[in-house]
Amino acid sequence: MNAVVTATGLNKTYKNAHALNDVSFRIESGRIVGLIGPNGAGKTTALKAILGLTDFKGQLNVLGFDPRTQRDQLMEQVCFIADVAVLPRWIRVSEAIDFVANVHPRFNRAKCEAFLARTKLTPNQRVKQMSKGMIVQLHLALVMAIDARLLVLDEPTLGLDILYRKQFYQSLLEDYFDENKTIIVTTHQVEEIENILTDLMFIRDGRIVLDTDMDTVGERFAEVMVSSDKAAAARNMKPLDERQVFGKSIFLFDGADRATLESMGEVRRPTVSDLFVATMKGTYA
Amino acid sequence: MTITWNDSVPIYRQLRERVVAMILDGALNEGDPLPSVRQVAADFQINPLTVSKAYQELVDDQLVEKRRGLGMFVIDGAREALLRSERERFLREEWPALYARLQRLGLDLKTLLREAPESATGNEGSQP
Numbered sequence: 306m307n308a309v310v311t312a313t314g315l316n317k318t319y320k321n322a323h324a325l326n327d328v329s330f331r332i333e334s335g336r337i338v339g340l341i342g343p344n345g346a347g348k349t350t351a352l353k354a355i356l357g358l359t360d361f362k363g364q365l366n367v368l369g370f371d372p373r374t375q376r377d378q379l380m381e382q383v384c385f386i387a388d389v390a391v392l393p394r395w396i397r398v399s400e401a402i403d404f405v406a407n408v409h410p411r412f413n414r415a416k417c418e419a420f421l422a423r424t425k426l427t428p429n430q431r432v433k434q435m436s437k438g439m440i441v442q443l444h445l446a447l448v449m450a451i452d453a454r455l456l457v458l459d460e461p462t463l464g465l466d467i468l469y470r471k472q473f474y475q476s477l478l479e480d481y482f483d484e485n486k487t488i489i490v491t492t493h494q495v496e497e498i499e500n501i502l503t504d505l506m507f508i509r510d511g512r513i514v515l516d517t518d519m520d521t522v523g524e525r526f527a528e529v530m531v532s533s534d535k536a537a538a539a540r541n542m543k544p545l546d547e548r549q550v551f552g553k554s555i556f557l558f559d560g561a562d563r564a565t566l567e568s569m570g571e572v573r574r575p576t577v578s579d580l581f582v583a584t585m586k587g588t589y590a
Numbered sequence: 591m592t593i594t595w596n597d598s599v600p601i602y603r604q605l606r607e608r609v610v611a612m613i614l615d616g617a618l619n620e621g622d623p624l625p626s627v628r629q630v631a632a633d634f635q636i637n638p639l640t641v642s643k644a645y646q647e648l649v650d651d652q653l654v655e656k657r658r659g660l661g662m663f664v665i666d667g668a669r670e671a672l673l674r675s676e677r678e679r680f681l682r683e684e685w686p687a688l689y690a691r692l693q694r695l696g697l698d699l700k701t702l703l704r705e706a707p708e709s710a711t712g713n714e715g716s717q718p
Binding site for chain 2 (some may be wrong): 337471474475476478479482483484497500501502503519523571572573574575576
């Protein structure tokens with residue numbers, strides 16, 4: 306497998322906060338990686354480092370380039386959608402297309418226009434006349450028409466309604482993603498991407514606290530619903546988390562023996578949000 | 591399309607079961623193409639690898655085949671093979687428990703046939 310991103314010992318401090326604290330990870334080609342963490346955990350700093358938008362200490366290789374010194378070459382292969390609107394309010398759809406066509410060598414105008422034809426956007430429309438969902442549609446159309454190997458999405462669906470959110474990921478899977486492309490996405494809406502991801506990374510206080518592929522999540526972690534008479538036995542097995550539902554206890558285990566768990570109650574795979582809550586316990590306390 | 595996945599079974603297995611049900615119901619006929627991996631991934635908002643894994647199991651079970659450059663197709667005889675294995679599975683796994691329950695309730699064949707829903711009795715001369 307060839308690595309798209311290799312990070313070793315990344316460190317970044319702002320005045321008094323450690324935004325990245327000895328962060329190391331590796332992302333392979335053809336993966337969809339979810340980078341999940343609470344506010345202020347270092348997600349955006351990590352993405353900015355990958356995109357060459359911030360300085361840092363440590364080693365980072367993105368598609369064979371060092372983002373600090375080879376940003377121009379890197380940008381031909383990388384696309385980015387941020388949670389903050391970056392399209393100028395005065396620009397028209399047609400002008401935005403012309404602009405990207407002029408600055409980006411790997412932009413496919415026909416593909417962009419075909420995608421926009423399936424939306425309600427018209428060439429003369431200005432960004433300031435659009436809803437937030439429409440702006441994201443335009444942004445996505447511009448980005449998906451660029452044949453980039455790495456797509457970085459920072460809270461891409463923040464503030465969108467359910468229809469636009471679903472359509473966003475549907476378009477990505479239908480018109481963009483293939484085994485030669487790689488997507489890194491951060492979001493707080495984990496339930497809408499958890500089946501799309503191939504890999505999961507949790508970041509907390511500038512550290513990667515979980516880095517695994519989704520198949521392993523299903524093998525490693527298990528939730529078991531236990532009636533009160535067996536709760537003490539379950540508690541002895543050192544669960545990551547415990548919560549009460551309808552007089553029963555739900556325990557979340559990391560690496561516990563399947564057969565033992567099944568003898569105690571109904572076992573199921575935890576959702577990413579359950580796992581997240583258990584892992585991040587005490588973050589704001 | 592929105593469907594709810596069950597947390598206790600991997601999604602690729604559930605997807606496989608859906609295709610199996612579609613073949614048994616005749617929604618997918620022998621020789622029909624399966625929807626593309628990309629299409630299924632986009633429609634259900636799941637990772638393409640998950641879809642590929644489900645399709646690969648169907649290939650391993652000799653229910654569908656990959657035709658180079660064209661995609662996946664339901665094999666001739668897939669429905670028959672499925673019916674056979676599903677009947678065997680029913681007789682092995684479900685029938686003993688069902689039979690025991692019928693015995694316990696004292697239900698005989700005649701009563702059961704009389705009470706059978708009209709749509710299910712068919713025309714094979716099984717009138718009481």
